[in-house]
Amino acid sequence: MLCDICKKNEATVHITKIVNGAKQDINLCEKCAMEHGELSFVPQIDFVSPFSFQNILSGIMNYMNNTSTTQDDFDITCKNCGTSYREFKKTGLVGCSECYDNFSSILQPIIKRVQANLEHTGKIPKRAGKNIIERRNLLKLKQDLQKAITLEEYEKAAEIRDKIKNLQNNSDNKEEGE
Structure with a gap:
Protein backbone atom coordinates (compact mmCIF):
# COMPACT_ATOMS: atom_id res chain seq x y z
CA MET A 1 0.00 0.00 0.00
CA LEU A 2 1.42 3.40 -0.99
CA CYS A 3 1.66 6.45 1.22
CA ASP A 4 -1.45 8.68 1.01
CA ILE A 5 0.69 11.86 0.89
CA CYS A 6 3.72 11.22 -1.35
CA LYS A 7 2.18 8.33 -3.31
CA LYS A 8 5.73 6.94 -3.78
CA ASN A 9 6.88 5.05 -0.69
CA GLU A 10 5.39 2.03 1.00
CA ALA A 11 3.02 2.99 3.84
CA THR A 12 4.36 1.67 7.13
CA VAL A 13 2.34 3.87 9.47
CA HIS A 14 -1.42 3.38 9.62
CA ILE A 15 -3.42 5.91 11.59
CA THR A 16 -7.11 5.82 12.37
CA LYS A 17 -8.56 9.08 13.62
CA ILE A 18 -12.04 9.47 15.01
CA VAL A 19 -13.03 13.10 15.28
CA ASN A 20 -16.61 13.99 16.24
CA GLY A 21 -17.70 10.49 15.31
CA ALA A 22 -16.14 10.63 11.81
CA LYS A 23 -13.57 7.91 11.15
CA GLN A 24 -10.58 8.71 8.95
CA ASP A 25 -7.87 6.20 7.96
CA ILE A 26 -4.46 7.52 6.90
CA ASN A 27 -1.64 5.39 5.50
CA LEU A 28 1.78 7.06 5.54
CA CYS A 29 5.39 6.23 4.93
CA GLU A 30 7.69 6.89 7.87
CA LYS A 31 9.15 10.06 6.28
CA CYS A 32 5.75 11.65 5.59
CA ALA A 33 4.46 10.68 9.02
CA MET A 34 7.36 12.49 10.69
CA GLU A 35 7.17 15.51 8.35
CA HIS A 36 3.39 15.76 8.56
CA GLY A 37 3.57 15.70 12.33
CA GLU A 38 1.10 12.82 12.63
CA LEU A 39 3.58 11.01 14.79
CA SER A 40 6.11 12.53 17.05
CA PHE A 41 8.33 9.54 17.57
CA VAL A 42 12.00 8.91 17.31
CA PRO A 43 12.89 5.84 15.23
CA GLN A 44 14.46 2.91 17.04
CA ILE A 45 12.90 3.70 20.42
CA ASP A 46 12.88 0.62 22.58
CA PHE A 47 9.36 1.04 23.87
CA VAL A 48 8.47 -1.61 26.42
CA SER A 49 4.76 -1.86 27.00
CA PRO A 50 3.70 -2.16 30.63
CA PHE A 51 1.05 -4.59 29.43
CA SER A 52 3.29 -7.42 28.28
CA PHE A 53 2.31 -10.96 29.21
CA GLN A 54 5.27 -11.22 31.55
CA ASN A 55 4.31 -8.04 33.41
CA ILE A 56 0.68 -9.10 33.73
CA LEU A 57 1.71 -12.57 34.96
CA SER A 58 4.15 -11.06 37.43
CA GLY A 59 1.42 -8.73 38.70
CA ILE A 60 -0.98 -11.61 39.20
CA MET A 61 1.73 -13.57 40.99
CA ASN A 62 2.44 -10.60 43.27
CA TYR A 63 -1.24 -10.27 44.05
CA MET A 64 -1.81 -13.99 44.64
CA ASN A 65 1.38 -14.63 46.59
CA ALA A 116 -10.43 -21.91 36.52
CA ASN A 117 -8.89 -25.33 35.85
CA LEU A 118 -5.44 -26.87 35.95
CA GLU A 119 -6.03 -29.25 33.05
CA HIS A 120 -5.91 -27.78 29.57
CA THR A 121 -8.39 -29.53 27.31
CA GLY A 122 -7.87 -27.52 24.15
CA LYS A 123 -9.84 -27.83 20.95
CA ILE A 124 -10.27 -31.05 19.05
CA PRO A 125 -11.22 -31.24 15.36
CA LYS A 126 -14.73 -32.66 15.05
CA ARG A 127 -14.06 -35.22 12.32
CA ALA A 128 -10.55 -36.32 13.19
CA GLY A 129 -10.99 -36.02 16.94
CA LYS A 130 -14.06 -38.23 17.47
CA ASN A 131 -11.94 -41.09 18.81
CA ILE A 132 -10.11 -38.77 21.18
CA ILE A 133 -13.38 -37.39 22.52
CA GLU A 134 -14.81 -40.89 22.98
CA ARG A 135 -11.65 -42.03 24.78
CA ARG A 136 -11.78 -39.01 27.10
CA ASN A 137 -15.45 -39.64 27.85
CA LEU A 138 -14.71 -43.31 28.57
CA LEU A 139 -11.81 -42.40 30.84
CA LYS A 140 -13.93 -39.88 32.74
CA LEU A 141 -16.75 -42.40 33.14
CA LYS A 142 -14.28 -44.97 34.51
CA GLN A 143 -13.02 -42.41 37.02
CA ASP A 144 -16.61 -41.57 37.98
CA LEU A 145 -17.32 -45.30 38.38
CA GLN A 146 -14.37 -45.72 40.75
CA LYS A 147 -15.49 -42.68 42.74
CA ALA A 148 -19.07 -44.00 42.98
CA ILE A 149 -17.82 -47.41 44.17
CA THR A 150 -15.54 -45.77 46.74
CA LEU A 151 -18.47 -43.70 48.04
CA GLU A 152 -20.65 -46.87 48.01
CA GLU A 153 -23.15 -45.31 45.59
CA TYR A 154 -23.91 -48.61 43.88
CA GLU A 155 -26.97 -47.49 41.91
CA LYS A 156 -25.02 -44.64 40.39
CA ALA A 157 -22.13 -47.03 39.75
CA ALA A 158 -24.45 -49.40 37.88
CA GLU A 159 -25.69 -46.54 35.67
CA ILE A 160 -22.13 -45.48 34.89
CA ARG A 161 -21.16 -49.10 34.17
CA ASP A 162 -24.00 -49.32 31.65
CA LYS A 163 -22.87 -46.11 29.97
CA ILE A 164 -19.34 -47.49 29.72
CA LYS A 165 -20.62 -50.71 28.13
CA ASN A 166 -22.68 -48.74 25.61
CA LEU A 167 -19.69 -46.60 24.65
CA GLN A 168 -17.45 -49.65 24.30
CA ASN A 169 -20.06 -51.51 22.24
CA ASN A 170 -20.54 -48.50 19.96
CA SER A 171 -16.81 -48.17 19.38
CA ASP A 172 -16.50 -51.92 18.71
CA ASN A 173 -19.34 -51.75 16.16
CA LYS A 174 -17.69 -48.77 14.40
CA GLU A 175 -14.39 -50.63 14.10
CA GLU A 176 -16.12 -53.67 12.56
CA GLY A 177 -17.95 -51.47 10.03
CA GLU A 178 -14.75 -49.79 8.81
Whole structure:
Protein backbone atom coordinates (compact mmCIF):
# COMPACT_ATOMS: atom_id res chain seq x y z
CA MET A 1 0.00 0.00 0.00
CA LEU A 2 1.42 3.40 -0.99
CA CYS A 3 1.66 6.45 1.22
CA ASP A 4 -1.45 8.68 1.01
CA ILE A 5 0.69 11.86 0.89
CA CYS A 6 3.72 11.22 -1.35
CA LYS A 7 2.18 8.33 -3.31
CA LYS A 8 5.73 6.94 -3.78
CA ASN A 9 6.88 5.05 -0.69
CA GLU A 10 5.39 2.03 1.00
CA ALA A 11 3.02 2.99 3.84
CA THR A 12 4.36 1.67 7.13
CA VAL A 13 2.34 3.87 9.47
CA HIS A 14 -1.42 3.38 9.62
CA ILE A 15 -3.42 5.91 11.59
CA THR A 16 -7.11 5.82 12.37
CA LYS A 17 -8.56 9.08 13.62
CA ILE A 18 -12.04 9.47 15.01
CA VAL A 19 -13.03 13.10 15.28
CA ASN A 20 -16.61 13.99 16.24
CA GLY A 21 -17.70 10.49 15.31
CA ALA A 22 -16.14 10.63 11.81
CA LYS A 23 -13.57 7.91 11.15
CA GLN A 24 -10.58 8.71 8.95
CA ASP A 25 -7.87 6.20 7.96
CA ILE A 26 -4.46 7.52 6.90
CA ASN A 27 -1.64 5.39 5.50
CA LEU A 28 1.78 7.06 5.54
CA CYS A 29 5.39 6.23 4.93
CA GLU A 30 7.69 6.89 7.87
CA LYS A 31 9.15 10.06 6.28
CA CYS A 32 5.75 11.65 5.59
CA ALA A 33 4.46 10.68 9.02
CA MET A 34 7.36 12.49 10.69
CA GLU A 35 7.17 15.51 8.35
CA HIS A 36 3.39 15.76 8.56
CA GLY A 37 3.57 15.70 12.33
CA GLU A 38 1.10 12.82 12.63
CA LEU A 39 3.58 11.01 14.79
CA SER A 40 6.11 12.53 17.05
CA PHE A 41 8.33 9.54 17.57
CA VAL A 42 12.00 8.91 17.31
CA PRO A 43 12.89 5.84 15.23
CA GLN A 44 14.46 2.91 17.04
CA ILE A 45 12.90 3.70 20.42
CA ASP A 46 12.88 0.62 22.58
CA PHE A 47 9.36 1.04 23.87
CA VAL A 48 8.47 -1.61 26.42
CA SER A 49 4.76 -1.86 27.00
CA PRO A 50 3.70 -2.16 30.63
CA PHE A 51 1.05 -4.59 29.43
CA SER A 52 3.29 -7.42 28.28
CA PHE A 53 2.31 -10.96 29.21
CA GLN A 54 5.27 -11.22 31.55
CA ASN A 55 4.31 -8.04 33.41
CA ILE A 56 0.68 -9.10 33.73
CA LEU A 57 1.71 -12.57 34.96
CA SER A 58 4.15 -11.06 37.43
CA GLY A 59 1.42 -8.73 38.70
CA ILE A 60 -0.98 -11.61 39.20
CA MET A 61 1.73 -13.57 40.99
CA ASN A 62 2.44 -10.60 43.27
CA TYR A 63 -1.24 -10.27 44.05
CA MET A 64 -1.81 -13.99 44.64
CA ASN A 65 1.38 -14.63 46.59
CA ASN A 66 1.51 -11.40 48.56
CA THR A 67 0.94 -13.15 51.86
CA SER A 68 1.82 -16.75 51.06
CA THR A 69 5.23 -16.34 49.39
CA THR A 70 8.15 -16.79 51.75
CA GLN A 71 11.81 -16.05 51.24
CA ASP A 72 12.35 -19.79 50.65
CA ASP A 73 10.03 -19.62 47.61
CA PHE A 74 12.39 -17.13 45.95
CA ASP A 75 15.27 -19.59 46.38
CA ILE A 76 13.52 -22.43 44.48
CA THR A 77 15.42 -23.44 41.36
CA CYS A 78 14.56 -25.94 38.65
CA LYS A 79 16.72 -29.03 39.09
CA ASN A 80 16.74 -29.60 35.32
CA CYS A 81 17.51 -26.21 33.72
CA GLY A 82 18.56 -24.05 36.68
CA THR A 83 15.85 -21.39 36.22
CA SER A 84 15.16 -19.74 39.56
CA TYR A 85 11.78 -18.60 40.79
CA ARG A 86 13.10 -15.04 40.76
CA GLU A 87 13.97 -15.35 37.04
CA PHE A 88 10.58 -16.87 36.29
CA LYS A 89 8.80 -14.10 38.17
CA LYS A 90 10.82 -11.45 36.35
CA THR A 91 10.43 -12.83 32.81
CA GLY A 92 7.19 -14.81 33.10
CA LEU A 93 8.89 -17.65 31.23
CA VAL A 94 9.87 -21.05 32.54
CA GLY A 95 13.07 -22.66 31.34
CA CYS A 96 11.79 -26.18 30.68
CA SER A 97 8.82 -28.47 31.21
CA GLU A 98 10.14 -29.59 34.60
CA CYS A 99 9.89 -26.01 35.92
CA TYR A 100 6.14 -26.56 36.21
CA ASP A 101 6.77 -29.43 38.63
CA ASN A 102 9.45 -27.57 40.58
CA PHE A 103 7.35 -24.40 40.93
CA SER A 104 4.01 -26.24 41.24
CA SER A 105 3.27 -25.11 44.78
CA ILE A 106 3.43 -21.49 43.61
CA LEU A 107 2.06 -21.87 40.07
CA GLN A 108 -0.96 -24.11 40.60
CA PRO A 109 -3.03 -21.65 42.67
CA ILE A 110 -2.28 -18.90 40.13
CA ILE A 111 -3.14 -21.04 37.09
CA LYS A 112 -6.29 -22.29 38.78
CA ARG A 113 -7.37 -18.74 39.58
CA VAL A 114 -6.67 -17.43 36.07
CA GLN A 115 -7.95 -20.40 34.04
CA ALA A 116 -10.43 -21.91 36.52
CA ASN A 117 -8.89 -25.33 35.85
CA LEU A 118 -5.44 -26.87 35.95
CA GLU A 119 -6.03 -29.25 33.05
CA HIS A 120 -5.91 -27.78 29.57
CA THR A 121 -8.39 -29.53 27.31
CA GLY A 122 -7.87 -27.52 24.15
CA LYS A 123 -9.84 -27.83 20.95
CA ILE A 124 -10.27 -31.05 19.05
CA PRO A 125 -11.22 -31.24 15.36
CA LYS A 126 -14.73 -32.66 15.05
CA ARG A 127 -14.06 -35.22 12.32
CA ALA A 128 -10.55 -36.32 13.19
CA GLY A 129 -10.99 -36.02 16.94
CA LYS A 130 -14.06 -38.23 17.47
CA ASN A 131 -11.94 -41.09 18.81
CA ILE A 132 -10.11 -38.77 21.18
CA ILE A 133 -13.38 -37.39 22.52
CA GLU A 134 -14.81 -40.89 22.98
CA ARG A 135 -11.65 -42.03 24.78
CA ARG A 136 -11.78 -39.01 27.10
CA ASN A 137 -15.45 -39.64 27.85
CA LEU A 138 -14.71 -43.31 28.57
CA LEU A 139 -11.81 -42.40 30.84
CA LYS A 140 -13.93 -39.88 32.74
CA LEU A 141 -16.75 -42.40 33.14
CA LYS A 142 -14.28 -44.97 34.51
CA GLN A 143 -13.02 -42.41 37.02
CA ASP A 144 -16.61 -41.57 37.98
CA LEU A 145 -17.32 -45.30 38.38
CA GLN A 146 -14.37 -45.72 40.75
CA LYS A 147 -15.49 -42.68 42.74
CA ALA A 148 -19.07 -44.00 42.98
CA ILE A 149 -17.82 -47.41 44.17
CA THR A 150 -15.54 -45.77 46.74
CA LEU A 151 -18.47 -43.70 48.04
CA GLU A 152 -20.65 -46.87 48.01
CA GLU A 153 -23.15 -45.31 45.59
CA TYR A 154 -23.91 -48.61 43.88
CA GLU A 155 -26.97 -47.49 41.91
CA LYS A 156 -25.02 -44.64 40.39
CA ALA A 157 -22.13 -47.03 39.75
CA ALA A 158 -24.45 -49.40 37.88
CA GLU A 159 -25.69 -46.54 35.67
CA ILE A 160 -22.13 -45.48 34.89
CA ARG A 161 -21.16 -49.10 34.17
CA ASP A 162 -24.00 -49.32 31.65
CA LYS A 163 -22.87 -46.11 29.97
CA ILE A 164 -19.34 -47.49 29.72
CA LYS A 165 -20.62 -50.71 28.13
CA ASN A 166 -22.68 -48.74 25.61
CA LEU A 167 -19.69 -46.60 24.65
CA GLN A 168 -17.45 -49.65 24.30
CA ASN A 169 -20.06 -51.51 22.24
CA ASN A 170 -20.54 -48.50 19.96
CA SER A 171 -16.81 -48.17 19.38
CA ASP A 172 -16.50 -51.92 18.71
CA ASN A 173 -19.34 -51.75 16.16
CA LYS A 174 -17.69 -48.77 14.40
CA GLU A 175 -14.39 -50.63 14.10
CA GLU A 176 -16.12 -53.67 12.56
CA GLY A 177 -17.95 -51.47 10.03
CA GLU A 178 -14.75 -49.79 8.81
